[in-house]
Amino acid sequence: MRFLTLAAIPLVYAHQHVLTEPESQQEPWAAKYGPQADLSFSGPLSYSHLPYARCLDDTSATFDIAILGMPFDTATSYRPGARFGPFAIRSGSRRQSARGGYALNWMTNPYLSAKILDCGDVPISPYDNALAVDQMTTAYTTLLNRPINGSADVQGARTGKMAKDGVDHPRIVTLGGDHTIVWPILRSLHQVYGPISVIHFDAHIDTWPTLEGGLSEQSRVTHGTFFTLAFEEGLMSNSSIHAGIRNKLQGPELIEHDEAVGFDLIMADDIDDFGTDGLIKQIRERVGNSPVYLSFDIDTIDPGQAPATGTPEPAGWTSRETKRILRGLAGLNFVGADIVEVAPAYDNGKNPLAIQAILLLTVTRS
Numbered sequence: 001m002r003f004l005t006l007a008a009i010p011l012v013y014a015h016q017h018v019l020t021e022p023e024s025q026q027e028p029w030a031a032k033y034g035p036q037a038d039l040s041f042s043g044p045l046s047y048s049h050l051p052y053a054r055c056l057d058d059t060s061a062t063f064d065i066a067i068l069g070m071p072f073d074t075a076t077s078y079r080p081g082a083r084f085g086p087f088a089i090r091s092g093s094r095r096q097s098a099r100g101g102y103a104l105n106w107m108t109n110p111y112l113s114a115k116i117l118d119c120g121d122v123p124i125s126p127y128d129n130a131l132a133v134d135q136m137t138t139a140y141t142t143l144l145n146r147p148i149n150g151s152a153d154v155q156g157a158r159t160g161k162m163a164k165d166g167v168d169h170p171r172i173v174t175l176g177g178d179h180t181i182v183w184p185i186l187r188s189l190h191q192v193y194g195p196i197s198v199i200h201f202d203a204h205i206d207t208w209p210t211l212e213g214g215l216s217e218q219s220r221v222t223h224g225t226f227f228t229l230a231f232e233e234g235l236m237s238n239s240s241i242h243a244g245i246r247n248k249l250q251g252p253e254l255i256e257h258d259e260a261v262g263f264d265l266i267m268a269d270d271i272d273d274f275g276t277d278g279l280i281k282q283i284r285e286r287v288g289n290s291p292v293y294l295s296f297d298i299d300t301i302d303p304g305q306a307p308a309t310g311t312p313e314p315a316g317w318t319s320r321e322t323k324r325i326l327r328g329l330a331g332l333n334f335v336g337a338d339i340v341e342v343a344p345a346y347d348n349g350k351n352p353l354a355i356q357a358i359l360l361l362t363v364t365r366s
């Protein structure tokens, strides 16, 4: 018994020593280097090292602008793989962060201009497209109606002047996913803003009534028909515009249908005749002061610079030309934006990323 009591004394001492450890006894890393920020190539994965939250589950997460992944690609007509788009965009975006985010062309740091939160991905069924569309609509509506964080100096804080309820709504930059995701997004936006004008960067018009093989009502839901579906539901204004088009068609009647859906048309070749300034002017005049949604298909960029997409078309714009056009659209009444059809399996997933930061800049600058 006596022996046991003596043996316990050093243990008690050791315990007390830990509790009263002075500052100078820090662990060696903390003492020598202190806290260090993640490097561009290290740390957990979020869009440009932004704070990350599972916003659909975490109702306390607020933001001015949300980054939201929609890894959906089961309505593609040709090469699938855009379900890996959100991962690839986030991975490539690691080169950028708020610390080094000052852009000379804009003379601002977009990451500091608003509370921007990476809200993670929507869990989307890869087996049932009707279910998937409902999941995307429900998720977008949930975040669109989350109370805005309220940074007074961002354009997003003034969306209330366009909203039917007069309330400021946050804006969402969605990472696709194939282009079908725009249909559920427009359904959500229409609930808040009414009919939406779309600035649609793409090699293809995406207003087909049906695609080849479309033999049922459900098979009309594709990445080439979603604008027709949105038009049939009355979700779009009659002042939308395409930019970068160069696909081939079954015939000229498809352009008549395209006009009925609400689109004006800028061809890829128009840049040679009118220059970037001319195209910017045409787009701005077309959409005016209406609530505008910016949808950016990565196949707008020439496949020589951005091959990571499912339906590449030759003779597209360069990333420099495209960034310049996007920059010229700042100040329009953007209510949301996306980048879609990034399918990293067809490249290393890095090339599209020249575009991702410019999207943020365009929607945040007034």
Ligand SMILES: [Mn+2]
Pocket: 179, 202, 203, 204, 206, 223, 297, 341
């Ligand atoms: Mn498209």
